[in-house]
Amino acid sequence: MSGTRQVEFTVGTPGLDAQGRPVVSPLGVALTDTGEFETAGHFDEMFGAEPMMVNIGPQHPATHGVLRLVVELEGETVKRCIPHIGYLHSGFEKLAEYRQYNQIIPLTDRTDYLAPMANNVCLALAVEKLMGLEVTERCQVLRVVACEMSRVIAHLVWLGTTGIDLGAYTPFLWAFQERERIYNLQEAWTGARLTTSVTRVGGMMADVPDGWDEALGRFCRSFPATLDEVDSMFTRNSIWCGRTQGVGALSAGEAINYSLSGPMLRASGVDYDVRKDRPYLGYETYDFDVPVGEHGDIYDRYLVRMEEMRQSVRILEQAVERLKKLRGAPVNVSDPRVILPPKSRAMSDMEAMIFHFKQVMEGVKPPAGEAYMGVENPKGELGYYFVSDGTAKPVRWRIRPPSFLNLAALPRLCEGALLSDVIAINASVDIVMGEIDR
Amino acid sequence: MSAPTAAQSPSAQALRDAFGAAIERVEVSCGDTIVYVSRERIHDVLAWLKETPTQDFDYLTDVTAVDYRDAERPLEVVWQLRSLARKADLRVKVRLDKDGPLDVPTCWDLWRGANWLEREVFDMFGVNFAGHPDMRRILMWETYQEGFPLRKDFPLRGHFSRAEQTRQALAVNPEAHYSLEELATADAYRNLPQDMRERLRRGERGGPE
Numbered sequence: 260m261s262g263t264r265q266v267e268f269t270v271g272t273p274g275l276d277a278q279g280r281p282v283v284s285p286l287g288v289a290l291t292d293t294g295e296f297e298t299a300g301h302f303d304e305m306f307g308a309e310p311m312m313v314n315i316g317p318q319h320p321a322t323h324g325v326l327r328l329v330v331e332l333e334g335e336t337v338k339r340c341i342p343h344i345g346y347l348h349s350g351f352e353k354l355a356e357y358r359q360y361n362q363i364i365p366l367t368d369r370t371d372y373l374a375p376m377a378n379n380v381c382l383a384l385a386v387e388k389l390m391g392l393e394v395t396e397r398c399q400v401l402r403v404v405a406c407e408m409s410r411v412i413a414h415l416v417w418l419g420t421t422g423i424d425l426g427a428y429t430p431f432l433w434a435f436q437e438r439e440r441i442y443n444l445q446e447a448w449t450g451a452r453l454t455t456s457v458t459r460v461g462g463m464m465a466d467v468p469d470g471w472d473e474a475l476g477r478f479c480r481s482f483p484a485t486l487d488e489v490d491s492m493f494t495r496n497s498i499w500c501g502r503t504q505g506v507g508a509l510s511a512g513e514a515i516n517y518s519l520s521g522p523m524l525r526a527s528g529v530d531y532d533v534r535k536d537r538p539y540l541g542y543e544t545y546d547f548d549v550p551v552g553e554h555g556d557i558y559d560r561y562l563v564r565m566e567e568m569r570q571s572v573r574i575l576e577q578a579v580e581r582l583k584k585l586r587g588a589p590v591n592v593s594d595p596r597v598i599l600p601p602k603s604r605a606m607s608d609m610e611a612m613i614f615h616f617k618q619v620m621e622g623v624k625p626p627a628g629e630a631y632m633g634v635e636n637p638k639g640e641l642g643y644y645f646v647s648d649g650t651a652k653p654v655r656w657r658i659r660p661p662s663f664l665n666l667a668a669l670p671r672l673c674e675g676a677l678l679s680d681v682i683a684i685n686a687s688v689d690i691v692m693g694e695i696d697r
Numbered sequence: 698m699s700a701p702t703a704a705q706s707p708s709a710q711a712l713r714d715a716f717g718a719a720i721e722r723v724e725v726s727c728g729d730t731i732v733y734v735s736r737e738r739i740h741d742v743l744a745w746l747k748e749t750p751t752q753d754f755d756y757l758t759d760v761t762a763v764d765y766r767d768a769e770r771p772l773e774v775v776w777q778l779r780s781l782a783r784k785a786d787l788r789v790k791v792r793l794d795k796d797g798p799l800d801v802p803t804c805w806d807l808w809r810g811a812n813w814l815e816r817e818v819f820d821m822f823g824v825n826f827a828g829h830p831d832m833r834r835i836l837m838w839e840t841y842q843e844g845f846p847l848r849k850d851f852p853l854r855g856h857f858s859r860a861e862q863t864r865q866a867l868a869v870n871p872e873a874h875y876s877l878e879e880l881a882t883a884d885a886y887r888n889l890p891q892d893m894r895e896r897l898r899r900g901e902r903g904g905p906e
Contacts, residue, residue, distance in 0.1 A: 344835065344836065345835060345836040345837060345838065348836045348837065350846060352821075352847060353846055353847055353851075353853065354853075357853060388727050388728075389727055391727070513809075515755055515756055515781065516755075516808055516809050516810065517808075517809045517810045518756065518757050518758070518808060518809075518810025518811075518814075519810075529781065531781050536781075536784050537784065628726040628727055629726050629727065629729070629731075630726065630727040630729065631729060631758075631759075631777060631786075631788070633758070640758070642758065642759060642777070644759065644761065644775075644777070646763050646765075648765070648766060648767075654763065654765055654766060655761075655763045655764070657759070657761045659758065659759045659761075659777075663813060663817075664810055664813070664814070666813075667810065667812055667813040668809075668810075671809070696836060697836075
């Protein structure tokens with residue numbers, strides 16, 4: 260309630276004064292108090308001793324889904340913030356126990372629905388780890404394309420909605436315009452914009468159509484211009500800096516202790532990216548950097564996500580080149596235990612027809628065992644943990660949801676913040692309720 | 698399923714040396730090392746894995762549970778640990794006999810990330826994490842009556858008929874969700890008088906009808 264709220268400008272602007280000290284400008288309202296509110300009991304007398312409870316959500320655009328926050332306030336300062344979740348619980352993990360492995364893929368579309376393709380890829384990878392399958396080179400490149408396109412669109416949604424939450428409407432339109440272009444690419448590839456279901460165990464549902472890689476290349480060339488525009492609107496904007504710098508900060512040690520992952524963890528200064536530290540899909544052969552923040556506040560999360568989009572474009576450009584080189588190469592593994600034979604053969608060849616029948620009626624059967632596969636999704640580390648007893652349906656499918664763990668740190672992030680900061684902090688966590696509630 | 702010892706994570710042998718008989722079994726599945734620990738020592742083992750410099754498992758990736766289709770098989774609680782610096786993973790499991798109490802100590806004191814993960818395991822499997830500061834349901838609502846959905850004896854459509862499920866949903870007083878009392882029940886549920894707890898459990902909320 261007292262003191263001056265100072266906002267450091269050390270991150271956004273390389274501003275140093277003559278002595279080399281970072282320039283600190285008091286952007287926030289200076290609460291030079293007169294001692295009027297300091298008297299013990301005076302506060303209670305004026306406003307009553309009761310703390311105020313503010314309920315935000317579950318139906319509120321600023322909660323980014325059906326999230327409900329109960330905030331206990333003292334004045335405008337948050338004493339306690341209690342998230343309530345579960346409004347979107349659909350029991351996907353239970354449903355998966357009654358489905359064949361390939362039939363689980365449509366369920367993954369609906370968990371993190373802002374990055375469906377990346378979820379599809381994780382599921383295929385987890386089952387392939389369980390079976391010890393190695394996919395083809397072209398399939399790996401296609402999956403990298405799927406993952407990085409997902410990262411771009413998921414971060415664009417985050418960018419646009421966070422802008423709206425902090426009072427900037429225009430960048431939202433720019434972000435969604437670019438997102439629409441990727442959705443068009445997804446539609447051309449899979450026939451669906453949102454529920455893509457693009458992978459299969461051992462391969463892909465389909466190869467990309469002719470000319471698709473050129474269209475992706477055009478996107479990669481023109482998209483950074485939009486990022487530059489957003490950058491010019493936000494990065495040195497004094498309102499943006501004032502609302503985000505030093506707000507909702509978390510130290511590296513705490514971020515690890517709270518099991519945060521993805522941009523949330525990296526913004527706090529922990530250099531951990533699944534793509535670099537336990538590479539899958541040949542990510543070690545791509546040339547890209549992992550941005551790491553320093554202060555762990557909303558502003559650093561913004562910078563990390565902006566840079567991640569640029570790095571994703573770098574990866575996509577390399578992938579487009581590889582796709583051109585691998586044109587015509589096989590996408591699916593040639594293993595009749597997991598991949599359907601071509602329709603023409605299934606209709607003319609007895610053996611192929613039997614394989615087709617067994618595939619459709621019985622499905623993929625991994626050996627008994629268990630596997631955990633973690634991938635770097637836009638929100639953080641998505642992990643699928645399968646336990647198989649040798650039948651065509653899993654004993655257990657566990658989703659390790661990155662947003663769930665990131666949101667669990669929200670009460671900690673909001674401690675002592677202002678009510679308006681709760682909205683900004685919640686936006687910076689970048690949650691998606693479909694994944695949290697599952 | 699069990700592979701030669703050479704493929705095991707070196708942490709498994711170190712655990713055997715440090716804890717002896719408390720390490721019941723070590724297994725390798727799909728390249729991941731799985732260590733089965735006795736329930737009594739699990740908290741010591743987790744703390745040792747986190748604090749010992751040569752192990753340094755500072756990151757709790759996941760806490761979950763597995764109920765097998767074979768009703769005789771015990772329920773397993775699973776901890777996925779990771780050392781960010783060493784880039785190593787380890788899976789630790791405790792087997793709980795379904796006839797006995799489903800009770801394990803919490804690891805919330807070691808990793809704050811365990812808070813919601815353990816609540817979810819409680820919600821879905823009914824495993825109680827002793828010492829957890831806030832052991833409530835998380836995805837299902839507090840007055841949910843049908844049991845623990847991810848147990849194998851839980852039918853896909855739930856225990857109750859659709860009519861009963863609808864009746865219970867309609868009987869809930871949504872206004873009770875928006876009161877200061879609810880803030881209080883979040884952390885004082887266990888301190889409530891017995892009759893009030895009974896009423897909450899039955900699904901009556903928000904005072905007189």
